[in-house]
Amino acid sequence: MKKFLSVMAAMLIAAAAEAKTLVVYYSYTGNCREIVNSLTAQIEADVLEIQPAEKGLKYEAKTTLSVRNC
Numbered sequence: 636m637k638k639f640l641s642v643m644a645a646m647l648i649a650a651a652a653e654a655k656t657l658v659v660y661y662s663y664t665g666n667c668r669e670i671v672n673s674l675t676a677q678i679e680a681d682v683l684e685i686q687p688a689e690k691g692l693k694y695e696a697k698t699t700l701s702v703r704n705c
Contacts, residue, residue, distance in 0.1 A: 655681060656678060656681070657682075658671055658674065658681070658682050659682075660683075660685065661686075662684070668684070
């Protein structure tokens with residue numbers, strides 16, 4: 636049993652050594668892009684930016700609320 640656990644531990648360490656990191660992000664205003672650039676300067680990772688399917692669409696949230704009296 637001890638030998639089995641040591642073999643499993645070795646396999647997990649080998650798998651972790653080969654694991655890669657992927658950072659996927661969407662940045663409407665550019666803030667997330669700056670954070671990802673800062674992060675990937677510190678770690679080794681592949682980066683994928685999500686972009687809208689159509690250009691020119693408005694993705695910002697509505698800031699006004701309608702209040703009804705009940």
